Amino acid sequence: xxxxxxxxxxxxxxxxxxxxxxxxxxxxxxxxxxxxxxxxxxxxxxxxxxxxxxxxxxxxxxxxxxxxxxxxxxxxxxxxxxxxxxxxxxxxxxxxxxxxxxxxxxxxxxxxxxxxxxxxxxxxxxxxxxxxxxxxxxxxxxxxxxxxxxxxxxxxxxxxxxxxxxxxxxxxxxxxxxxxxxxxxxxxxxxxxxxxxxxxxxxxxxxxxxxxxxxxxxxxxxxxxxxxxxxxxxxxxxxxxxxxxxxxxxxxxxxxxxxxxxxxxxxxxxxxxxxxxxxxxxxxxxxxxxxxxxxxxxxxxxxxxxxxxxxxxxxxxxxxxxxxxxxxxxxxxxxxxxxxxxxxxxxxxxxxxxxxxxxxxxxxxxxxxxxxxxxxxxxxxxxxxxxxxxxxxxxxxxxxxxxxxxxxxxxxxxxxxxxxxxxxxxxxxxxxx
Numbered sequence: 001x002x003x004x005x006x007x008x009x010x011x012x013x014x015x016x017x018x019x020x021x022x023x024x025x026x027x028x029x030x031x032x033x034x035x036x037x038x039x040x041x042x043x044x045x046x047x048x049x050x051x052x053x054x055x056x057x058x059x060x061x062x063x064x065x066x067x068x069x070x071x072x073x074x075x076x077x078x079x080x081x082x083x084x085x086x087x088x089x090x091x092x093x094x095x096x097x098x099x100x101x102x103x104x105x106x107x108x109x110x111x112x113x114x115x116x117x118x119x120x121x122x123x124x125x126x127x128x129x130x131x132x133x134x135x136x137x138x139x140x141x142x143x144x145x146x147x148x149x150x151x152x153x154x155x156x157x158x159x160x161x162x163x164x165x166x167x168x169x170x171x172x173x174x175x176x177x178x179x180x181x182x183x184x185x186x187x188x189x190x191x192x193x194x195x196x197x198x199x200x201x202x203x204x205x206x207x208x209x210x211x212x213x214x215x216x217x218x219x220x221x222x223x224x225x226x227x228x229x230x231x232x233x234x235x236x237x238x239x240x241x242x243x244x245x246x247x248x249x250x251x252x253x254x255x256x257x258x259x260x261x262x263x264x265x266x267x268x269x270x271x272x273x274x275x276x277x278x279x280x281x282x283x284x285x286x287x288x289x290x291x292x293x294x295x296x297x298x299x300x301x302x303x304x305x306x307x308x309x310x311x312x313x314x315x316x317x318x319x320x321x322x323x324x325x326x327x328x329x330x331x332x333x334x335x336x337x338x339x340x341x342x343x344x345x346x347x348x349x350x351x352x353x354x355x356x357x358x359x360x361x362x363x364x365x366x367x368x369x370x371x372x373x374x375x376x377x378x379x380x381x382x383x384x385x386x387x388x389x390x391x392x393x394x395x396x397x398x399x400x401x402x403x404x405x406x407x408x409x410x411x412x413x414x415x416x417x418x419x420x421x422x423x424x425x426x427x428x429x430x431x432x433x
Contacts, residue, residue: 073091089343143174202239216249237419238292243296262285301322306329322414
């Protein structure tokens with residue numbers, strides 16, 4: 001049954017004028033229902049009229065007066081939020097905030113957030129930020145920001161609330177899996193500068209490359225890091241750490257994968273529009289050569305991080321170790337709307353070289369290793385030379401860098417297992433020669 005629009009206010013008439021075909025606008029309002037039968041099947045006139053009636057009833061009967069602009073903005077937000085967790089309408093402030101984020105510097109606490117089943121969730125904390133130092137974890141559910149419940153917030157509203165002037169205080173309450181009582185964290189915002197690449201030698205010949213997110217300069221920074229680690233001697237093994245990496249620029253992910261591959265497909269995307277179909281292939285220029293490789297992932301590894309892990313896994317270039325990744329396999333485009341506002345719209349899905357969609361599936365590691373910590377026993381029965389009174393000292397003092405690396409390996413079970421696997425691979429390779 002077509003809703004009655006005979007008694008409709010001027011604002012609602014203007015709304016209909018903006019939504020209905022020009023050919024129908026010349027007809028008197030009582031004849032709109034009759035004219036709807038002659039309209040294109042692509043335009044659901046009945047729903048448009050219902051929308052106009054809802055608009056009118058809110059304007060006329062809501063307990064507080066609401067202006068047209070607010071109603072229309074809320075309608076646009078709802079339209080996009082119902083599509084998927086990553087599409088969003090961005091007002092001028094939100095659009096500027098997103099631009100600041102992509103430029104790599106903004107005031108905030110340093111977390112990537114998303115929506116899952118209507119709940120605001122931490123995708124991953126960014127390295128060396130207030131959030132990571134406070135102990136926030138991937139998949140923590142944020143239930144309140146500065147005392148305001150998040151159950152009715154959009155993703156962009158939550159991001160806007162968490163960003164602010166460096167030095168200002170932010171209080172968030174989170175519910176962690178397996179816990180019944182929420183935790184409250186009081187954090188001071190900082191200037192979040194995303195330095196995306198770190199590296200070090202864990203032991204002679206064994207390198208560690210950490211990529212915390214994918215920015216436009218990440219491939220070049222990663223290339224330089226690999227070259228520095230190989231400056232004195234060739235690498236015998238490399239750990240690529242993509243844990244808690246929320247993703248970033250698609251082209252940067254392809255560039256990083258290309259550092260380890262000398263041929264073949266890296267990733268391709270498919271969408272409804274022709275310009276959303278892209279593919280990236282590896283070039284011959286490969287600074288990492290055939291260095292044995294272990295890639296660390298976890299539930300905080302998302303989007304571009306999953307592209308790299310998926311490409312290396314499909315190409316059998318390295319061993320993927322850790323836990324299942326997040327499962328964000330969609331591509332978003334940021335579209336300016338011309339009035340200082342913007343639109344973030346999911347336009348495509350990406351696929352690994354073997355045609356796997358990561359969306360809602362994630363990357364399953366080749367070797368599952370859960371998070372943990374190596375603990376030394378308080379007492380031991382075995383004696384070593386260093387335990388004997390009057391033992392001779394070593395002729396060379398232990399390297400401080402090696403001691404630091406040993407402490408990190410003791411604190412990070414997954415990294416320790418990755419290093420052990422690289423050593424085992426080298427032993428097997430030498431025996432085959």
